[in-house]
Amino acid sequence: MPPPLLSCLLLLLLATARPWPVAAAESPTRPAAKPRALPLRARQVPAGALPRPPSKLRFHHNVSLTVSLAVGTPPQNVTMVLDTGSELSWLLCRHQRRNASAPTTTATSFRPSASRTFAAVPCGSPQCSSRDLPSPPSCDAASRRCRVSMTYADGSTSDGALATDVFAVGDAPPLRSAFGCMSEAYDSSPDGVATAGLLGMNRGTLSFVSQASTRRFSYCISDRDDAGVLLLGHSDIPFLPLNYTPLYQPTLPLPYFDRVAYSVQLLGIRVGGKPLPIPASVLAPDHTGAGQTMVDSGTQFTFLLGDAYSALKAEFSRQTKPFLPALDDPDFVFQEAFDTCFRVPAGRPPPTARLPAVSLLFKGAEMTVAGDRLLYKVPGERRGGGDGVWCLTFGNADMVPLTAYVIGHHHQMNLWVEYDLERGRVGLAPVKCDVASERLGLML
Incomplete structure (x- = not known):
């Protein structure tokens, strides 16, 4: 993920109130496992502790779903970021501290030596020859064990062993899954919520989705702290009229196209x-494959490539000019990607009700961003008279730089989003998450 973005983003934490079945894939001749609904709540977490593949944006913090899992034998409880834009899952593994000045490992880290089912992956394993990862695994010549490397938000890297262990949520049957056992992570915030790792949920062979044979999952991200929901498994929900758009896959391999991402066609x-x-x-x-559109739960805001961003900036500014003064500071770019910014008088909220909605149109579906999801207040930035600075929550991908359109988490609030791998599609439906959570509780 390229230059830092955003100083404070929400993280959605998942409680393990009910089990998640992660057994074999459902077949037409066998009844599908009952889907499980899991509650979501909003927390602030720094993303400095989260390794990021080079293909993803580098943020100070990050918005993603997190799930509480039990890993190993006996089980150890860990909190992992749920990321639809990453493949390899990883855990921060607790090892002997190398010196007294080194930061202590969080209490939520994983202790491989305490698990009877932990196993390092040997170099000769097919898992060590995966080419889906941005940085392919390597072989340690001395130990003949497979190694993986991840890129951090600040550009530094952490490497560790590729390993396997058993993963379980609640009392569901445990699943043996491969993951990166990383040696260290960065967390500069003393009051941040600790996360022990990341759960890769894209379509790659080493993702948790693929290893668990999970063929459908969905979520609704609430604009309230505690009303979101994640549903894992098949979910034909009559009160949610989903509109589907097909996942896009080019017929030939292209150098800049991420074939394991959830890519859709932006029309x-x-x-x-x-x-x-x-x-x-x-x-x-x-x-070349550059210019794909990805739905990514590991990115907060939405990013458009240069020409599309320029057209959006011009029209949004034109329609808001009568009631929302432009910042008119050509040198100001918030976090290196947001330059459609405005002045709002001190002590007043922006006129969100008058803002023109922005709709992204796909084949068979659309996503509309409206109201307070359109503007973000720049922390600590003031202009003459104490006016606050607010920026449009669509960024210029060319300034990052990024070679894809990315649809972020913030713009998926109060929208049911379903990933249907069985039929190769993404479903969208506007819904109030608290209402959906309540109705799901009656159905499941």
Whole structure:
């Protein structure tokens, strides 16, 4: 993930109130396992402790789902970020401290020596030859064990052993899964919520989704602290009229196309109901694969490539000019990607009710961002008279730089999002998460 972004983002923490079945994939001849609903609540967590593949954005903090799991034998409880944009799961493994000045490992880290079922992956294993990862595994010549390396938010790296152990949620049957047993992580915030690792949920062979044979999962991210829900398993829900858009996969391998991401086809953008004059070729991947559109729970805001971003900036600014003064500071770019910014008088909220909604149009579905999800207050930034600075929550991918459109978590609030790997599609439906959570509780 390239340059730092955002100083404080929400992290959604998952309680293990009910079990998650992670057995074999369902077949047409066998009844599907009953889906499990898990509650979500919002917490602040620094992402300095989270390794990030180079293909993902580097943030000070990050918005993602997290799940509480039991790993190893006897089970150790750990909290892991649920990331649909990453493949390899990893855990911060607790080892002997090398010196007294080294930071202590968090209480939520994993202790491999305490697990009877922990096993290092040997170099000759097929798991060690995976080419889906941004940085392929390597072989340690001395131990003949497989090694993995991850990139941190500040550009540093951490490496560790590729290993396997048993994973379980609640009282569901445990599943043996491969993961990176990382030696150290960075967390500069003394009051941040500790996370022991990351649960990779993309379509790669080493992702938890693939290893657990989970063919469908969905979530609703609430704008309230405690009303979100994650549903794991098949979920035909009659009160959610989902509109589906197919996952996009080019017929030939392309160098810059992430084939294991959840990629969809972006067909157009509307601002306040007005279609932007963006050629279809600008919204589609080019001959190299650059320009794909990814749905990523590990990124907060949405990023558009340069031409599309310029069209959005011009039209949004034009429609808001009568009531929302532009910042008019060409040198100001918030966190190196947000330069559509405005001044709001001190002590007043921005006029969110008057802001034109931004709709992303896909084949068969659309996503609308409206109201207070459109603007983000820049912390500590003031202008003459104490005016606050607020920026549009769509970033310029070219400034990052990033070669893809990325649909972030913040813009998925109060939207049911379903990942259906069985049928190769993503489903979307606007819904109040507290209502959906309540109705799901009656159904399951």
